[in-house]
Amino acid sequence: VVEQMSIDEAYLDLSAICPAESADVVLLNSLPLARELKQHIHSERQLTATIGIAANKLLAKIASDHQKPDGLTLIAEADKIQFLRLLPVHALYGVGKVTEQALNQAGLRTVGDLQDHTGDLRALVGSFGPKLKQFAFGQDDRPLELGDDIKSISGEETFLQDTDDRKVLRTCLREQASDISGRLKRRRLGAHTVQVKVRYGDFTTLTRQITVEEPLTEAGDIYRLGCFLLGREKLVSRPLRLLGLGVASLREPAGQQLVLL
């Protein structure tokens, strides 16, 4: 079972082909396969690959980050709590710059600090609290996401020079609309929301969106709504550094709604 995360990362669930009575033996049984995988990649592509083996996605990712180029790291269930203790909180999935700072300010710097913390983490990180606590102990029940169901499609362009030239902006928007339309049609989806995004020279970034009843697929329709949003909100009052266009609320136009009259 494979979940592709990006162009160069994926999770593999090998539990079905490496059966064993205990969780850690399952992990050990997958080692030869991991070595073989690395070898295949190297002989076929002349590329190194890094693999992390563990009982869930959180730990597998941490394991693969552990030894970077050409690594192979296994985190056993028996060792996971100890293994995590010394890592900075930033190592946990979902802890970025902002959350890290909030935790640091409360004196929580390592995953061990999180493990030992007796208070309610919700006071520091909101609804992420319970999940963060589980992550700190190496518990993660997120399943592999298989389906290629997709929630939004967008494109954006940063200009070499900030511009408010209507012709340049219209051309840009038209290209983005046509790209989005192509991707919608390939997936046989219709969009009910169109969003524009602008960024000015000072990096101020604004988005505006509109939701419509009819599913959109045509480039012209998406383009027109994008223009409408830009105009309605007078977003091009100064030169733009970036212009973006996107669609969301994607649905398969399964049953076409007919007009009553």
Place this chain on the structure above:
DNA sequence: TCTGGGGTCCTAGGACCC
């Protein structure tokens, strides 16, 4: 480092409904 591109999810406020 003056900061690209494509995504997902969460939050908070407001309009609106019963």
Place this chain on the structure above:
DNA sequence: TCTGGGGTCCTAGGACCC
């Protein structure tokens, strides 16, 4: 005329990930 309680949807921004 002001006011409860429970809910949905839309919008805008932001944190985070690769």
